[in-house]
Amino acid sequence: MRPKSQYYSILVVDIAEFGSRANPLQLWLRERLYTLTESAFTEAGVDHRSTPRPSDRGDGFFWLLPGTVDRTDLTGRFVEVLNHRLREHARTSSEEGALRLRVALHQGDVAGDGRGWAGEELNTACRLVDIAPLRTALASGTRAGLALAVSADWHRQIVRHDDPSVASETFRRVPFDAKEIQGASAWIRVPGYDAPPGLTEAETAPPAGPAAPSGRAAPGPVAAGRTAPGPDTAPNRSGADGSGPFAGAVFDRVGQVFAGDQVVHGTQHFRWSAEPDDPEDPDRRPKAGA
Known part of the structure; x- marks a missing residue:
């Protein structure tokens, strides 16, 4: 029987510079990542327990959240709480133990076959967390614990409606080119900054x-x-x-x-x-x- 797809909000998280750490430190960072993320879900009021468990990617995960989750809370309150947790972690860790994240939000139909998950929208979300402008913004935004990218659809449906918790004025549009995705756009922000730091004019220009x-x-x-x-x-x-x-x-x-x-x-x-x-x-x- 063909696996049936379901509509999810898709959260993808990657740990920056994960591969440069020693194995014991990688394991410790992974443990901290899951602990801080679940704590942020709970404080932000985002239901994450009735969903499939996160799918591990080694240096991060993707988490499929049900369509009933409030995406404004996910974009605003959850991101702010997670950033706060990461900054607390930074105050008590060495540079070697730094935990800084690239975070992506997208949505769409995803199908599971009992072994894992597949779907175009899931591929898009996983490509989004790796785009160069997001990496640049996180590297430059040293005051923040994370940098966030959202898809153009997510921005249109959630961010642009100016809910105060989302800080829509701090997002900037960037080109989204990655493998099979060409000529698209995404929107990024770094908490604590009026605009994503470190980006050139070309990196924030809309696609031609x-x-x-x-x-x-x-x-x-x-x-x-x-x-x-x-x-x-x-x-x-x-x-x-x-x-x-x-x-x-x-x-x-x-x-x-x-x-x-x-x-x-x-x-x-x-x-x-x-x-x-x-x-x-x-x-x-x-x-x-x-």
Whole structure:
């Protein structure tokens, strides 16, 4: 029987610089990681006991949380409490025993087969925790115990709604390119900072739009009353002789949008009507003197 997928919030955590530690220290850090995470879940009121147990990844884990979990609490209160626990740990540990985390949040359908878990959204979450801007922000944010990345969907559904606990103004968008994921974006923050530290302008720039055929930039929206740019014309211009891809066109509707390659021959009139065949449409009535 095909394993059935279920919808989960996906938390992925990785310990920074884990592989550089001696084996006994790695085991101790793993123990501390689970203890601090479960303590943060409990204090933040996030139900983690009715879910599958976390799946260990050696230097971290992924944890599938049920769809009933409040994602605002997970993004805000849980992250703040976990960061506080990590800072407490830092005050009593040596540099060698430092426990600093990269954390990612995503959501979607994941299927289990009794041996483990699989699904595109789980792959996305695991790729997200490894992106270069997140590593840079954590390395630069020495006051914090963690750096957080959320997917674009998570940001749209949770972060952008400005709940005070989420600190939405401290997130910045970064490119998300990792193996099979190209041209996507993610959002990151580092608790205690107004913006993720250490990132260059290029690292916080939104991803570029898709290229148009023949290598030209992809066309954008065309404002009402303007012509779409063609390969031999300047943007939003027609030739003085009336030539151009929208030669003779009349645009009557405010907010009209055209994009992509357009070919127009002869005079074209674009009129708006909810019912194009409605004889009562004033734009379709014969004009006086016509």
